[in-house]
Amino acid sequence: MxxxxxxxxxxxxxxxxxxxIRNFEFAAAADSLHDFTWNKLADWxxxxxxxxxxxxxxxIYILKNVLIMWHPFIPYVTETLWESFNDDILMMKxxxxxxxxxxxxxxxxxxxxxxxxxxxxxxxKIEPARKVKAVVVGPNADLLVEQAxxxxxxxxxxxxxxxAQSAPNEAAIRVVLGETEIYLLGAVDxxxxxxxxxxxxxxxEKLIAGLSIRLENQEFVSRAPAHILKAEQDKLAxxxxxxxxxxxxxKA
Amino acid sequence: MKNELDKTYDSSLFEDSxxxxxxxxxxxxxxxxxxxxxxxxxxxxxxxxxITAKLHIGHSAMLAIEDLMVxxxxxxxxxxxxxxxxxxxxxxxxxxxxxxxxxxxxxxRHALGREAFLKEVDIFVENxxxxxxxxxxxxxxxxxxxxxxxxLDEQRQKAVKRMFLDMHxxxxxxxxxxxxxxxxxxxxxxADDEVEHKEQKAKLYTFKYSADFPIPISTTRPxxxxxxxxxxxxxxxxxxxxxxxxxxxxxxxxxKLKIKVIxxxxxxxxxxxxxxxxxxxxxxxxxxxxEAQDLKKIKVIDEAGKIKDGFGEFSGLSTLxxxxxxxxxxxxxxLMIKEEExxxxxxxxxxxGSVIEPLPSLQWFISVDAPASRLNGRSMKxxxxxxxxxxxxxxxxxxxxxxxxxxxxxxxxxxxxxxxxFGHSIPAWYRGEETYVGEEAPEGEGWVMDxxxxxxxFSSGMWTFSTLGWPDNFENGVKSGDLARFHPTQVLETGYExxxxxxxxxxxxxxxxxGEIPFEHVYxxxxxxxxxxxxxxxxxxxxxxxxxxxxxxxxxxxxxxxLMGATPGNDARYSEEKVESKRNFVNKLWNISI
Ligand SMILES: [Zn+2]
Numbered sequence: 001m002x003x004x005x006x007x008x009x010x011x012x013x014x015x016x017x018x019x020x021i022r023n024f025e026f027a028a029a030a031d032s033l034h035d036f037t038w039n040k041l042a043d044w045x046x047x048x049x050x051x052x053x054x055x056x057x058x059x060i061y062i063l064k065n066v067l068i069m070w071h072p073f074i075p076y077v078t079e080t081l082w083e084s085f086n087d088d089i090l091m092m093k094x095x096x097x098x099x100x101x102x103x104x105x106x107x108x109x110x111x112x113x114x115x116x117x118x119x120x121x122x123x124x125k126i127e128p129a130r131k132v133k134a135v136v137v138g139p140n141a142d143l144l145v146e147q148a149x150x151x152x153x154x155x156x157x158x159x160x161x162x163x164a165q166s167a168p169n170e171a172a173i174r175v176v177l178g179e180t181e182i183y184l185l186g187a188v189d190x191x192x193x194x195x196x197x198x199x200x201x202x203x204x205e206k207l208i209a210g211l212s213i214r215l216e217n218q219e220f221v222s223r224a225p226a227h228i229l230k231a232e233q234d235k236l237a238x239x240x241x242x243x244x245x246x247x248x249x250x251k252a
Numbered sequence: 253m254k255n256e257l258d259k260t261y262d263s264s265l266f267e268d269s270x271x272x273x274x275x276x277x278x279x280x281x282x283x284x285x286x287x288x289x290x291x292x293x294x295x296x297x298x299x300x301x302x303i304t305a306k307l308h309i310g311h312s313a314m315l316a317i318e319d320l321m322v323x324x325x326x327x328x329x330x331x332x333x334x335x336x337x338x339x340x341x342x343x344x345x346x347x348x349x350x351x352x353x354x355x356x357x358x359x360x361r362h363a364l365g366r367e368a369f370l371k372e373v374d375i376f377v378e379n380x381x382x383x384x385x386x387x388x389x390x391x392x393x394x395x396x397x398x399x400x401x402x403x404l405d406e407q408r409q410k411a412v413k414r415m416f417l418d419m420h421x422x423x424x425x426x427x428x429x430x431x432x433x434x435x436x437x438x439x440x441x442x443a444d445d446e447v448e449h450k451e452q453k454a455k456l457y458t459f460k461y462s463a464d465f466p467i468p469i470s471t472t473r474p475x476x477x478x479x480x481x482x483x484x485x486x487x488x489x490x491x492x493x494x495x496x497x498x499x500x501x502x503x504x505x506x507x508k509l510k511i512k513v514i515x516x517x518x519x520x521x522x523x524x525x526x527x528x529x530x531x532x533x534x535x536x537x538x539x540x541x542x543e544a545q546d547l548k549k550i551k552v553i554d555e556a557g558k559i560k561d562g563f564g565e566f567s568g569l570s571t572l573x574x575x576x577x578x579x580x581x582x583x584x585x586x587l588m589i590k591e592e593e594x595x596x597x598x599x600x601x602x603x604x605g606s607v608i609e610p611l612p613s614l615q616w617f618i619s620v621d622a623p624a625s626r627l628n629g630r631s632m633k634x635x636x637x638x639x640x641x642x643x644x645x646x647x648x649x650x651x652x653x654x655x656x657x658x659x660x661x662x663x664x665x666x667x668x669x670x671x672x673x674f675g676h677s678i679p680a681w682y683r684g685e686e687t688y689v690g691e692e693a694p695e696g697e698g699w700v701m702d703x704x705x706x707x708x709x710f711s712s713g714m715w716t717f718s719t720l721g722w723p724d725n726f727e728n729g730v731k732s733g734d735l736a737r738f739h740p741t742q743v744l745e746t747g748y749e750x751x752x753x754x755x756x757x758x759x760x761x762x763x764x765x766x767g768e769i770p771f772e773h774v775y776x777x778x779x780x781x782x783x784x785x786x787x788x789x790x791x792x793x794x795x796x797x798x799x800x801x802x803x804x805x806x807x808x809x810x811x812x813x814x815l816m817g818a819t820p821g822n823d824a825r826y827s828e829e830k831v832e833s834k835r836n837f838v839n840k841l842w843n844i845s846i
Binding site (some may be wrong): 022024026027030031032037038041042046063066067068070071072073074075076078079082083084089091092093094095103216 | 257262264266267270271273274277278317319320321322323324326327328329394449523648773775777806807808809811815816817818819820837838840841842844845846
């Protein structure tokens, strides 16, 4: 599945680069190739290849295409690499006609899931070492369970993937991907979380007290410029609503 | 992998041997590739760098863009030719060598003499040329070195001479007296676009020629008034219109003047006094008025910027000395009415900054308006406008198409002779009043060859076809050889600052010589600025030596950093951090691949 996706991306890149150069849009051509090489090939496909293995023939195919397309931009390094595994000269190598490739779209679902999980972890400050379980609900659940190896292998900290009919009852972090939802279980350590929230609560209460005194001071209120006064009042309202949320969470 | 490669890419270990491999393969030359006959051709002519100095990072950007286009098309089945060359840059080079001569030996070129000086130039040219070609190779440019050309080499001399003779035969080249932009320092004429304009404060003097003269005038250059033969007023101006047609004799600072009052609707009634002293010999506008109204032309200032003989106590003075003297005399005589400070647009030499002296002189011109039979009765201007308006030549970005058209529509005859030693000679001989133009010196005694040389843009204007074998492979209007296979070229990629100086000339010359456009597309790149957005220059010390950065980061990183910021027509900033980040990318590609 990742193979289909990278071939599809390669074909699209090939088309964009070709058209951009013919339209004198050299920076756009380079950007597109750069995006393919760095983000798609290096960051995704090569990582997938480490998990799925036995990809050397397709890797060589992609690499050859990448070198051919990069050649007009960076001729020296591409020719040097080329001569390490080819007998002909890259400078004269015809750009291959890349066949229209399709069927790579489902890999995009996997990518989205992986990116979503990574983002959720960092937003929720989950330590990298902490392993979680992913419960998937929705139309793409089967696909994601099928590709559990990738979902677990690509720096997500996920150790197991399951599908379910509905959301689990346990405390979980929710990742929304359109109609499909992923629940990360075991991400939250109740004791630690409680301690963190209590600390946060204390902090907020202090801030609110300070601000309230300030805003009750008639001299300040009458002298401060309107926009500063407004900013301070907004700040107070924000702290108060954050405090309410934390209190709710602590009660749960 | 066939060969074992190191973990990191060290560009210095590979670049030279890879370039040698490409060159040895012969594939820079399209004649040696095994393409089918029907393969379309793709030709780019490298804008020849001036041999005045080594290349700067702006040239590297140009090479990177062109090599990208060329390599792409070569890899895509086109019969691809990229022609290398250098430009002799006549006046710029001569000035360079003059300066060098002065600092090294304290001698002027006149002290050295023409022949010895030109030898010095040759030595200089050989040196810088070698450096330029080395730098070009270092960038990885896949140029066909077997077709290397120089704007002043033997083949190009032949082409230039042929072009001059053809244009002369058609009546497009003529000799005539004109007001030229004269640089008293360089001792040479300058083209209109070689003149720079500087805003500066100047004094506007309002005075009468003499007490009994009825109309006061205003000028910033009282010393030129010694050569006034007319007085122009607006015919609608009720103050002065009654004088139109009168010829008034007057005494100006002790010298006799005969002033004819003429009507000219272009005179602004509310500038100064609304009356202009007409000085035909020292102002291009006044020259035209004099031609139209049949006024006498009296030359006051000579080629050294001094007042000529025959002007009494003023003769031999510099223009500034004469001005001072005249101003104080006018004040002493009670003729000065007003002295006021105004903003003035001063014309200066683009080479040396000296103030331009407009002077009449016998020069060779290209008439841009003369109908030519080989252009089916159209003028060069009309032909060059047509191809742009019909979109036969496309400009990128397209706003430059408009700029080209505007400029072309206002184009005046092009003065092509230059009073300098280094350049193409003019195939003209003189004997007394006789003039002969031809291939060789005419028979008979006493003929002297023209000592001037041609404007540098004359030869570079022919660059697309003179590098492809013209005139040898063009007979009776039929192209053969390289000219048939590779002309018109597909793209001219050059800096927008020479759109008018060069691009426009190439269009006119090509249409005249072979009846076709020189290129289908003109891609105009911007200037490479430093990291802070300032222009790079030697004096500011913010210039970048491409060889140094190539040495440090590799040519590919330099190329990529220039290409990834390139949009046509816009200036781009260069910074070493950018090059470094592209070097990191090159390493990434290396790591992915091994
Ligand atoms: Zn000058």
